[in-house]
Amino acid sequence: MVKPDQPRPQGAENVPQVLAKSEDSPNQTGIDAHLGIVIDCPTEWTAGNEVSIPISVNNDGDQPIDGLELRSELQFGLQDSISDGRMIIPIPSLPAKTTHHSVFNFVSSRPGVWYVKAAVYHRNELIKATTRTLYIREATVQPEQKPTDDDKSLGPPLVDHPERLQRLHPEFPIWIDVEGRSVVMIGRVCQREAPLELFACLKNFKEHESVVSINTRAYIVHAGLLALGVEPGRPVQFYPEYRPAEGPEIDIFVVWKDPEGKTHRMPAQQWVREVQTKQAMKSPWIFTGSQIVKDEDTGEQYYYADSTGELICVSNFPSAVLDLPIRSTDSNESLLFEAFTENIPPLGTPVTVILTPKNIQGSPSSTATESAPPTPQPGTNTSDMSQVPIEQKGN
Numbered sequence: 159m160v161k162p163d164q165p166r167p168q169g170a171e172n173v174p175q176v177l178a179k180s181e182d183s184p185n186q187t188g189i190d191a192h193l194g195i196v197i198d199c200p201t202e203w204t205a206g207n208e209v210s211i212p213i214s215v216n217n218d219g220d221q222p223i224d225g226l227e228l229r230s231e232l233q234f235g236l237q238d239s240i241s242d243g244r245m246i247i248p249i250p251s252l253p254a255k256t257t258h259h260s261v262f263n264f265v266s267s268r269p270g271v272w273y274v275k276a277a278v279y280h281r282n283e284l285i286k287a288t289t290r291t292l293y294i295r296e297a298t299v300q301p302e303q304k305p306t307d308d309d310k311s312l313g314p315p316l317v318d319h320p321e322r323l324q325r326l327h328p329e330f331p332i333w334i335d336v337e338g339r340s341v342v343m344i345g346r347v348c349q350r351e352a353p354l355e356l357f358a359c360l361k362n363f364k365e366h367e368s369v370v371s372i373n374t375r376a377y378i379v380h381a382g383l384l385a386l387g388v389e390p391g392r393p394v395q396f397y398p399e400y401r402p403a404e405g406p407e408i409d410i411f412v413v414w415k416d417p418e419g420k421t422h423r424m425p426a427q428q429w430v431r432e433v434q435t436k437q438a439m440k441s442p443w444i445f446t447g448s449q450i451v452k453d454e455d456t457g458e459q460y461y462y463a464d465s466t467g468e469l470i471c472v473s474n475f476p477s478a479v480l481d482l483p484i485r486s487t488d489s490n491e492s493l494l495f496e497a498f499t500e501n502i503p504p505l506g507t508p509v510t511v512i513l514t515p516k517n518i519q520g521s522p523s524s525t526a527t528e529s530a531p532p533t534p535q536p537g538t539n540t541s542d543m544s545q546v547p548i549e550q551k552g553n
Contacts (some may be wrong), residue, residue, distance in 0.1 A: 193223065351426050
């Protein structure tokens, strides 16, 4: 949202194309050597912040330059449902050895990734352009949160062969079953009647739009799947054009006990239904593997899903660890999925979530307890966390 006392967007007809940094026009005008353009703002923000984007155009030459124009475009987020903003600022004359400053203010109403492009034109001819990526985080992000005493009440994982489980982390309730080719974790039911963006989120993140909240770190889930010999695909891409998420299919089962102590198990798709048909979701989940994101200012790297909480999604997110291979928006007006209330146990019910790679080196298409387990890959060491894709593997 543009502040009313700032330059306003000049329309949002088309999604702008992001230019490479410091891209110069191939048609040299003679003044390109004297003009420079810089976007100077932090890359990290929190949802709810007012984001100030200073853009400077400087003339290092010995002569004034007339007829300049500063054009800036901003892509809000990665979803096609998010709008873009455009600003055009005339600079009638830029004296020698001076700099023109403009500041655009926006409110970061939601998490996501913003792409800022700024370009300086001379009589409608592109001279120079630059870009910057801004990351808008959840206001409740707690990346170093540790388990609480409440986790003891989750109980043991509900699997057929608990003796085969090896803990993936000393503090979080997540295990690997190499013989059964599964990653096992425990969470709680956090929603039964809600439109959904996720099936499962990290604890204390997007629990208002997820069915299950799981107290783990996303990178540990990634590491567990790697230890099973599963290689991730790639996350969804929205710009400059849409490309669906890709990756190997992962079967997901949920196991829980009712108030009488009877154990139930079903595919996780049965807890999610299509808004239009009211039928259970048919799409499989795939291992996209999120992304390693680098802070442009500090150089620090981190696993993207651990900053968004987007673990198992039903709306497409570039940070998702597991996503759908179909196009699924996160626009509140057109969400495709909702909680399948009739199939979900009461709020707060502990739930064992089992991830099993589908049809990989002979693995079964459902949980390993239903057929003979395949032989683990030679050399697989499930206690070796060296495959964890970020530096916080020692947590």
